Amino acid sequence: MQENPTQKISLYGMLPRDIGALLPDEKTFRSRQLFTWVQKGISSYEEMINVPKRIKEELQYQRCTLFSSQIIDEKIDTDGTAKLGIRLQDGAVIESVLLTDEHDRKTACLSSQVGCAMGCAFCSTGTMGLIRNLEASEIVEQFHHLQNRFGSISHIVYMGMGEPLANFEAVRTSIKILHHETGVNIGLRKITISTCGLAEGIRQLAEKGPHVKLAVSLAAADNQLRSTLMPINNAYPVEELQAAMQTYQKATGRRITLEYVLLAGINDTRKAARELISYSRALHVIINLIPWNPGAGLEFTSPSADSIKRFAEYLEEAGVQVTRRYRRGRGVNGACGQLAVKHQKPSD
Ligand code: SAH
Numbered sequence: 001m002q003e004n005p006t007q008k009i010s011l012y013g014m015l016p017r018d019i020g021a022l023l024p025d026e027k028t029f030r031s032r033q034l035f036t037w038v039q040k041g042i043s044s045y046e047e048m049i050n051v052p053k054r055i056k057e058e059l060q061y062q063r064c065t066l067f068s069s070q071i072i073d074e075k076i077d078t079d080g081t082a083k084l085g086i087r088l089q090d091g092a093v094i095e096s097v098l099l100t101d102e103h104d105r106k107t108a109c110l111s112s113q114v115g116c117a118m119g120c121a122f123c124s125t126g127t128m129g130l131i132r133n134l135e136a137s138e139i140v141e142q143f144h145h146l147q148n149r150f151g152s153i154s155h156i157v158y159m160g161m162g163e164p165l166a167n168f169e170a171v172r173t174s175i176k177i178l179h180h181e182t183g184v185n186i187g188l189r190k191i192t193i194s195t196c197g198l199a200e201g202i203r204q205l206a207e208k209g210p211h212v213k214l215a216v217s218l219a220a221a222d223n224q225l226r227s228t229l230m231p232i233n234n235a236y237p238v239e240e241l242q243a244a245m246q247t248y249q250k251a252t253g254r255r256i257t258l259e260y261v262l263l264a265g266i267n268d269t270r271k272a273a274r275e276l277i278s279y280s281r282a283l284h285v286i287i288n289l290i291p292w293n294p295g296a297g298l299e300f301t302s303p304s305a306d307s308i309k310r311f312a313e314y315l316e317e318a319g320v321q322v323t324r325r326y327r328r329g330r331g332v333n334g335a336c337g338q339l340a341v342k343h344q345k346p347s348d
């Protein structure tokens, strides 16, 4: 975002050390204390009851604010999935989703960009193009908006709008904040980054961390088909992607999820299943089958329940682990790949 003298700086994007840097004359415990207050999800300085007035005034003087974004819309599906529309300081709008499972466990599905540059043929967010990257504060604020609204959240997935590894530094900072032991302290094993396959980003993640769970959106194990569905495959073909995943597994010991959006008549054939099986052999993976969710202007077809079952059986018979994702959130266009905001125009 461009420097703008009237723009506020959100405390939600700061680690204790960043807060400390704003208050060089204060004792170090203060920065941790302030961080803890912020990460309770507060929206005003008044709520920090044991913080001296001079410190609050100093932070305000430095244009620091609590939430820089606001909820402008809320939709709740009959299956319990909730979607928030959130307006950012510059007027751009993003969407965040809360998923609740049968054990009442809540997962925040966070956006990492306004729109997305990757242009996957089956995805509504892709049709927006990239408007801008989100800042770490704007990612962390999504978590707190959801938690304030719907109660305690235990898991996070970076599966909302945008490609998290294309906005790596902000995503990394947001994870450091949300994982911090004096804040909400979400374990790294409860955080998942989903990527369309930026092999270089996966290698970086292996090398520098954070070692969160990784999900890779595959959609096809064959280069020719994958390149027609996901243009990123031209830059990082499936072999290079596979090698990057192996590097990640070596560094973390973690099983990777391969997300496979099922498009009727295109990638749900026996041939596609065979290719997927042989691709998975070299990896420690579970395959998540996601029936395609319709999006405006996109001309694919969701597979029938029978063909999903058949495809899953091909994989299972070959000993590959499979999960099937419910079509959660479809009623509010909050399911995978349905997040898109129309007439998006930042005000400056
Ligand atoms: N950019 C990241 C994360 C956001 S997309 C990525 O691509 O992984 C999250 C998931 O939704 C991806 O697995 C993607 O393949 C899937 N997806 C996109 N559009 C979809 C649609 N219309 N129906 C079902 N899944 C979709």
Ligand code: SF4
Binding pocket: 116, 117, 118, 119, 120, 123, 124, 125, 126, 127, 160, 161, 162, 163, 195, 196, 217, 337
């Ligand atoms: Fe972007 Fe992911 Fe959608 Fe592809 S599937 S366009 S990478 S958000």
